[in-house]
Amino acid sequence: MNYERIEICPLTPTLGAEVSGVDLSQPVDNATAEEIRRAFADYLVLFVRGQEISPDNQVAFAGLFGPVGTYPFAEPIDEHPQVIPIIKEPHQTTNFGGIWHTDTPYLEKPSLGSVLYAREVPAVGGDTIWASGYRAWETLSDGLRATLEPLRAVQSAAKNKAKLRTDHLKNGSMRGHNEGAMDVQQAEHPVARTHPVTGRKALYVSPAHTTHFVGWTEAESAPLLNYLFSHITREGNTCRFRWTKGAVAVWDNRCSLHYPLNDYHGHRREMHRVTIEGEWPV
Ligand code: SIN
Numbered sequence: 379m380n381y382e383r384i385e386i387c388p389l390t391p392t393l394g395a396e397v398s399g400v401d402l403s404q405p406v407d408n409a410t411a412e413e414i415r416r417a418f419a420d421y422l423v424l425f426v427r428g429q430e431i432s433p434d435n436q437v438a439f440a441g442l443f444g445p446v447g448t449y450p451f452a453e454p455i456d457e458h459p460q461v462i463p464i465i466k467e468p469h470q471t472t473n474f475g476g477i478w479h480t481d482t483p484y485l486e487k488p489s490l491g492s493v494l495y496a497r498e499v500p501a502v503g504g505d506t507i508w509a510s511g512y513r514a515w516e517t518l519s520d521g522l523r524a525t526l527e528p529l530r531a532v533q534s535a536a537k538n539k540a541k542l543r544t545d546h547l548k549n550g551s552m553r554g555h556n557e558g559a560m561d562v563q564q565a566e567h568p569v570a571r572t573h574p575v576t577g578r579k580a581l582y583v584s585p586a587h588t589t590h591f592v593g594w595t596e597a598e599s600a601p602l603l604n605y606l607f608s609h610i611t612r613e614g615n616t617c618r619f620r621w622t623k624g625a626v627a628v629w630d631n632r633c634s635l636h637y638p639l640n641d642y643h644g645h646r647r648e649m650h651r652v653t654i655e656g657e658w659p660v
Contacts, residue, residue, distance in 0.1 A: 383410040386417055393510045393634065394617030395421035402429045402439050402626060411442045418443065418491075419575050423508045423629035423636075425619055431495060431626070433458040433650065440493040440652040443628065447489065447655035449482070451535070451543055451560060453553035455650070464494070464649040465551045466504075466642075472546040473640040473647075478509070478611050479542070479586030480631045481653065483533035484563045490656035493628045494649050499621045503642030507618045511580030511633040514610035515570055518581075526569045530592040531583055531603075535563035538586050566592050571659040573633050580633035581610055582659065610635060632656065 387396045395417060400410060417424055431439070437460050440446045448454065452462045452474075464474050481489040494506075515523070539560045547554045569591070571582040585607040590599035609615075619627065629636060 379416070381413050381417065383413045384417065386421070388421065389425075389617040389619070392513050392615060392617065393422040393508060394425070394619065395423075396425045396427065398426070400426055402426060402431050403435050405438070406442060414442060418628065418630060422510060422512075422634045423617070423619075423627060426626045427622055427624065429495070429624045429626050433461045436461060436493055436495050436626070436650060436652050439626070439628070440491075440654050443654050444490045445655045447653045449651070449653045450485075450556050450563070451554060452547070453555045460652055461650050463552055464651050466546070466640075466647045467550050468644050468646050470546065470550050471640075471643055472541070473638055474546045474552065475542055475586075475638055476546075476640050477538055477542055477586040478607070478635050478637045479584045480511075480582070480635050482631070483567060483582070483584065483587050484535040484565050486565050487658055488533075488565070488567070488656050489631045490654040491628055491630050491632075492654065493626065493652045495651075496621045496623055496625045496649055498646055498648040499623055500642040500645035500647055503639065503645065504647045505618050505620050505639050506627070507616050507637045507639065508629060509611050509616045509635045509637075511582060511610065511635065512573075512576075512578050513615050514581040514606075515579050517615075518609070523570070529569040530566045531569050531599075532589045532592060533565050533567055533587045534589045535560045535587070537589050542586055564589075567659045571632060574657060576633075578633070581606060582632075583607070583610070584635050585611075611637070632659070
């Protein structure tokens with residue numbers, strides 16, 4: 379089906395598309411919102427460049443996809459509890475979320491998606507890469523899919539917490555929130571989850587948060603999980619976005635992973651992120 383209200387330029391055959399023809403500082407009409415949601419289902423991650431938006435505009439855009447939620451482990455910006463800053467200062471050497479992950483899989487109802495807005499970006503570096511959980515699932519052998527199909531995995535906020543968040547929060551402009559809860563927050567979810575809109579199955583494990591298969595030990599799980607982590611992040615399964623100031627991305631956490639590159643030491647990068655509430659994975 380074609381798009382009539384927006385223009386779409388796919389980034390790769392697998393996932394990712396740039397959208398033009400929208401101004402997110404203004405209310406988005408219903409017909410345009412329908413097309414944006416259709417493109418979101420088709421491409422998993424959408425990018426809109428050149429936007430000048432307020433935190434309220436960003437929350438309104440996120441609201442086109444579902445109820446807007448909060449992120450448990452970082453302080454939001456003043457007067458906008460749904461917007462967290464993601465900032466790397468020139469003196470910092472770690473970045474926030476710098477391991478392949480999907481957002482908040484350790485919650486019983488993990489985030490549906492996230493909206494990231496680039497407020498300040500380095501001249502070069504600081505790109506983000508996304509990977510398709512659909513293609514990862516669909517390119518496994520029938521035999522491995524049959525093995526994985528009934529399995530559930532534990533997703534933990536504690537796994538890699540220093541590298542993902544706490545090391546970065548020290549000495550920077552971001553502030554931690556509920557840090558004690560990171561050690562205990564975890565959930566069990568299907569290894570292959572079915573997307574409620576497309577009906578497609580997506581591999582739902584990540585190096586950042588998946589510790590083991592339910593009923594297996596960590597040592598037993600590790601070889602197969604490591605295989606799945608390298609399978610899902612293979613080059614042909616990804617798209618890479620070079621940020622420009624004012625660019626907005628919205629991605630689907632139910633069927634994709636992402637990885638912010640940390641290759642811009644000495645430069646500042648400031649983003650605002652809004653989290654869209656999700657449903658119980660099945
Ligand atoms: C995130 O993991 O949500 C942040 C992504 C980025 O900074 O590019």
